[in-house]
Amino acid sequence: MRVVQRAVHAPAELGTEFVGVPEGADIELDLRLEAVMEGVLVSGSVHAPVLGECVRCLGEVSFDLDVELTELFAYPDRVVEDEDDEVRELQDELIDLEPALRDAVVLALPFQPVCREDCAGLCSECGVRLDDHPGHVHDVADPRWAALEGLLAESGPATQNAPSGPEAPDETKES
Structure with a gap:
């Protein structure tokens, strides 16, 4: 068994469209390499700074990401049991x-930061x-009512001010 503690620079495009580890940022690796029958088992933790953009307000998002990494790197002359298994060699x-670092980090990033x-x-x-202006509102008419507002404007002010209800004259009675 061998313990490796090392800081490496982040590769390009380690993340998604909204969030990721900046290229060249220091990624701290604390890994344990163990010889096993099939190859070398690499396990340990990865610590990296993350920058991104909030999907709600477009503000900056920054935090530190800690990810556990476990990956088997097989010997090239190993016997293949299942061809569908993706085993790194x-x-x-x-x-x-x-590739293993990229998989672990990208899968641990929030989908919508x-x-x-x-x-x-x-x-x-x-x-x-909206966080800067908590009482912020707009008086916007619902577009589904726009046709009715047009009818109200056509009928003029006399109809708009006409009484309604029991005191309104009944136009359906004959005189």
Whole structure:
């Protein structure tokens, strides 16, 4: 067994569209390499800084990510039991850790990162950040009522001010 503690620079595009580890950032690896019958078992933890954009308010999101990593790197001359298994292989007695690291980190990132769990987001009308303006509202008419508002405008002010209810004159009675 061998213990490896090392800081490496993050590769390009280690993340998703909204959140990821910045290229060149220091990733701290604390790994244990063990020889097993099938190959070399790499296990341990990965610590990396994460930057992104809140999907609600477009503000900055930053946090530290800690991920557990366990991966088997098989000897090249191993007997294949199941061809559907994706097993990484040792290459000239070397381990290419980047694909396993990428899989572990990207899968641990939030699918929709938010700056705070209770982030209110942006106003859908004007784009103002709702956390900065908690009482922000717009008086916007529902577009489904627009045709009725047009009828009300055509009928003029006399009809709009006419009494309704029991005191209203009944136009259906004959005189």
